[in-house]
Amino acid sequence: MSLDALFDPRSVAVVGASADPAKWGYWLASGALAGRSRRQVHLVNQRGGSLDGVPFLPDLAALPAVAEHVVVAVPPRQVRPVVVAGLAAGARCFTVITSGGADPAEERELAALVTAHGGRLLGPNCMGVVDTTTELRLSWGDFPAGSVGLVSQSGNLALEIGRLLGRAGQGFSRFVSLGNQRDIDAADALECLVAHDATRVLAAYVEDFRDGRRLARTLAAARAAGKPVLLLTLGRSAASGRAAASHTGALVSARAVVEAVCRDAGAVLLDSAGELVDTAVLLAASRPESGRAGRPLGAGRVAVVGDSGGQGALAADALVARGLDVPVLEPGTRAAVEAHLRGRTGGCANPVDLAGAGEADLHSYARVARALLDGGDTDATLLTGYFGDYATANPGQAAQECEVARELGEAARASGRLLVVHTMARDTPALAELRRQGVPVYERVEQAATALAHLARPERTAAGPPPALPGRPSGPPLTDGGYETVRALLSSHGLGFPAAAFVTTADEAADAARRRTGYPLVLKAMGLAHKTEAGGVALGIADEPALRAAFARMRAATGAGRFAVEAMAVHPQAVELIAGVRHDPAFGPVAMVGLGGVTAELHADTALALAPLTPPRARALLLSLRHAPLLTGWRGAPPVDLEAAAEALCALTRAAAGHPELAELEVNPLLVHPGGALALDAHGVLT
Incomplete structure (x- = not known):
């Protein structure tokens, strides 16, 4: 639905207007009156009064004409009745300044009511909207005119950015305070800025990304249109406080995901309001x-x-x-x-x-x-x-x-x-x-x-817009994230594994070694996320007596009831990688690749991108690692098969994208070598 009524309405009504400069209603009303040469302005206050010679009307029903855009600055209990009255009178857009009093469910119901009538809602709990090109000033504070469009979830931060821009000889083309984003969100507002001729630079402060993939598409569209985007967000000081059920969970922080999205969309992720203003001033002056x-x-x-x-x-x-x-x-x-x-x-x-x-x-x-x-x-x-x-x-x-x-x-x-x-x-x-x-x-x-x-x-x-997600799951939902189940899933997507058999007794293990894997082999206890640390992995087992002894020790140490007997994969000049996919609440599946094995978190050499991956994007991620020379031939060593490694990443991300019930899916290690790529272990975490 169009946002024309938000930025350039034919008429505005401020409900809760005031003649007292200490109140929000005064600034909203006086700002609205500043644009009355362009549009009709109506001021509403049930107690009466006036401002600049314009009388306050008792309610929206008393307006002489329809108010296309209604600004709501009344106590919380009055918000819904005002919106209902506005819809009945034909209003198309509501900016709800009011904060507090309503729970999230009530706010969502209010937004649904507005959109069901073909309208749009900004807020609640927002600071308003400004368009200096249409003489629309429906907010507290001063907003110097310029060519920077700002979308912000913080009102005070917007005021700081405005003052810094003014001192630097710049200002706003448009400003949108998002508030609680019950209808109009950051992507909506940024899309309008992309299409706005007077806006040369887009800036945003976002805490809640909502539909992150849509926002990523908007960022990429802005870049394609020649409109640079500057982004501020939270999360530099902590890894978002989640428990790490896998290496992937520990290595993929919320901030790192946003960094990857900005990198691929061509947006610039910044750390402070001052840095944003300094960069915006330069970008506004640059020529394409x-x-x-x-x-x-x-x-x-x-x-x-x-x-x-x-x-x-x-x-x-x-x-x-x-x-x-x-x-x-x-x-x-x-x-x-x-x-x-x-x-x-x-x-x-x-x-x-x-x-x-x-x-x-x-x-x-x-x-x-x-x-x-x-x-x-x-x-x-x-x-x-x-x-x-x-x-x-x-x-x-x-x-x-x-x-x-x-x-x-x-x-x-x-x-x-x-x-x-x-x-x-x-x-x-x-x-x-x-x-x-x-x-x-x-x-x-x-x-x-x-x-x-x-x-x-x-x-x-910049790498372009985010990849599309599958329209439907690629198979029945998984019921567990264990190695046996995940191995079967990944194998069906083309990821290679060593020959293996799954057993419950030492006799079955010995039989599997004779018939399927041969020696040397690997014995793994099932049901453990970090097998090595728990004593659940034995490598290089050379014969049947060693296998039986390892089986007895492992069962006693782990209490596992099921084991994998797997051929030992040994490749000269091989490099161990970790590859994983984590489901981010806002951005969906996020792919991660890095230097792997038991020291994955120690190295912390990782690269992220939204999943699923294409072979060129997977290859680019591999080459972006700090330790990429290990893959391309370090000190005379032959290079690994990068195409096989990239295809292995693609198989992993296809599997994860097709199974939204997986919160995390991981292969560690992924052994890449001059002859190909082989997954040596894998597991998943269900939502």
Whole structure:
């Protein structure tokens, strides 16, 4: 259902309007009245009164015309009657500010009532909605206009982001406070921002991802539309507090899942409001055109120019520490820079040191910056140091400094590349002019470096929208997650295992060794999640007496009633991996692969992606591991069969995606070697 009535209604009614500036109803009403040149505004308060000459009506039934969008700021017990009255009067959208009083079931019933009548509900427990392009301000606080669209589950965080944006010369195109997300959720709001021409950068603070796969599709769609997405969420400080029924459960945290989703969708996951604003300001200033060399515009290679050798060197260090490149300039670019320094002793290799050229002639800043931008050696240029502060010491230089600021902006636009300014100045006319020209300005060089790093990162990592899940289960639900059951499931999906038999007595074990597996073999006790730690695995059993002795010891140690007799798999140059799938409440099945065996958690070298996997995606995950050189041929060793390893991951993820009753499904170890891939153990955890 459309959200046009949310962002640009023909008419608005504020129920709970007030003339008291200390109350929410005042800010909602005064904000609504600010847009009355564009739409009809009705104010409702059963006690009467007025604001700015507009009388308060007693109820929605008294309105002279239908209110398309109704803002509800009344005590909790009055919310439902107001919504019912609004629906009866023909309202299409409700923004419910009220918090407290209603339990989740009542809130869901309220949302169902609205949607059943073809309407939409924002909230409850939200801070409202703002669209600066349609003069809609239905919220508390000030929201500067700009090109950043924000979706947030925290109202105060939105206010902080707004103030920081305002100080940086940016602001909001739209702001949506999600509240409890009983109807309109983060994906709904972000989809509208993707389609909104005035929104250049999407930002979101989300605590509850609801339908995570839909949100992931929205993030990927935003990237495809050229709209970068910046995301804040929780979970850096803990692994979400779940019990680890498997290695997979211990290695796949909620935060790690979100990181993987953002990586594949091309969104940028951030850690603070300040970092979000710094990156948003840069993204809003960036242009989607290609550079002159035909490469997509990014920020991976940066030229640094400053009027202080120390600041230039520190800026270069900050950039390199964040994974960016500060390359030596090509001879042609160096010559162009040197021509503008007029024989001064400044360095020209990168960083470029103006060495007093700026003090002698302010226009040197623009000329050198233009040479770097036009040179094509780099994707972005960082100007660091004193520029913007000359007029503070000498007011007579104000006009000239502003003129140079305009020249800097023109140089950036003409080159199609990024210019970023770090300065020790604050709130000077030249800085205001730079911002008007679309040049991002930062007070600390680490802010500029971090923002440039975030701009460059999605260019290297985006993999596309999330994979589709099967429409129905791939077979009857599993009734247990033991090795025998899980092995049969995974084998049916094409995953290879050593020859094996399942037995209950020592005689049966000896017979299985003679008829099926041969020696050496492995004996495993069934029914244990971590067999090795519990004494439930015996390796390299060479003959029948050793088998019978191991069987007796294992039965006494574990109390198991059923055992697997399995051929011993030994492959030279093999690497042990762990591969698993965990069902995330928001995102569904999540695939994990990493260095495996009993030290899986010690290494913690893992890569995640939403399941099921395709062979190219599985191969990319394997190669993204820190220890990937072990797979591709470390120190002269032959490479493992990456295609077989990738197909093994695909088989595992297909099986898990087709069995939603499995909370976790794991193979550990998955033995990959130059000749193929073989699963040596597996188990599942039922929901």
